[in-house]
Amino acid sequence: MKQYKAYCFDLDGTVYKGKDVIDTAVAYIHMLQARGIEPFYVTNNSSKTTAQIQETLRAFRIEAPATHIYSSAMATAQYVKHHYPNASVRVMGEDGIRNAAQTVGLQLVDGVEADVFVMGIDRQLTYTTLADACKTVQNGAAFVATNEDVKFPAEQYFLPGNGSLARLVQGVTGVEPTYIGKPSPVMLELIAETFGYDKSDMVMIGDNYDTDILSGIRFGIDTIHVNTGVTSTEAAYAKEQPPTMLVENMMVYAELEKE
Ligand SMILES: [Mg+2]
Structure with missing residues (x-):
């Protein structure tokens, strides 16, 4: 072997x-x-920071150095920094992607006018969150999504992944995202x-x-x-x-x- x-x-x-x-x-x-x-x-998974992933692994008896943890959040932030230098960026998502965006120094904005729209999973999302995502992309923002997973396993169920949500925005706007994960x-x-x-x-x-x-x-x-x-x-x-x-x-x- x-x-x-x-x-x-x-x-x-x-x-x-x-x-x-x-x-x-x-x-x-x-x-x-x-x-x-x-x-x-x-x-x-773009929802967790590297430190949070370390904590999760530790709870399962795995000690993992931060240098050996790669998430779609960090890869997405690095991709946007490289391909859209100096762009204004609207981020949807949780701690992982927000933390990564700040770490690589993206110029973050809150409104629906942005050069780039980055979409990660947001498990607290509301209709307004999705509506604003659709508005931002229709305003011409480049559409980048952390990952295209339609679902992920959680105990005995599958739950909706970021890919399901990104496809919803794609269905409304007609714009296909660039997926990083x-x-x-x-x-x-x-x-x-x-x-x-x-x-x-x-x-x-x-x-x-x-x-x-x-x-x-x-x-x-x-x-x-x-x-x-x-x-x-x-x-x-x-x-x-x-x-x-x-x-x-x-x-x-x-x-x-x-x-
Ligand atoms: Mg898996």
Whole structure:
């Protein structure tokens, strides 16, 4: 079995499901850390800051350095800073994206006149929030969304993701957003560049074929699909480009590694 240097884990549906831990993933992460390998965490969740993601992981018995946490919030803020320098930016979303926008120094505005509209999930949103989003885009703002996930798993339900909300704004305005989170390979690219990994050193591990696995495929690295979240093993295997490996969970993968 191949050994990698960079194990990039999706979070929701891979390491935990809402408030429930996925023990097999945590056990595998502890095994990696015992081998001296610090995993990476690559999440489309834009609602949390890096510090908040660290806290969440700590509650599930995982110690993760801030340097190894990549969120769509930080990647989106960096993308806007790079592609729209000096632009006025209206942000919809929670702490994660707001904090990231401030950290990279975006010029934030409150009104519906802005050069760029950044959309992250807002779980307190009202009709007015969505109406203002639609107004801003109709006023000509470039439309950038943190991630296109239609849904995410939380305990026994799926809940609406940012992709559902962004599609609503798209339906009203006729403008398709630029999405930054997985399946875009932007976060994996940042890891490779920052830590100097070759693509052959890296593997992306996730439950969602259309985000996690596709981001790995688009970046050109190996992928491991786990059957603990959105996409079933059968559905992932049936894709035109299936994942490199399909396992029930990461402890099954650990057993295969021993063979
Ligand atoms: Mg997931």
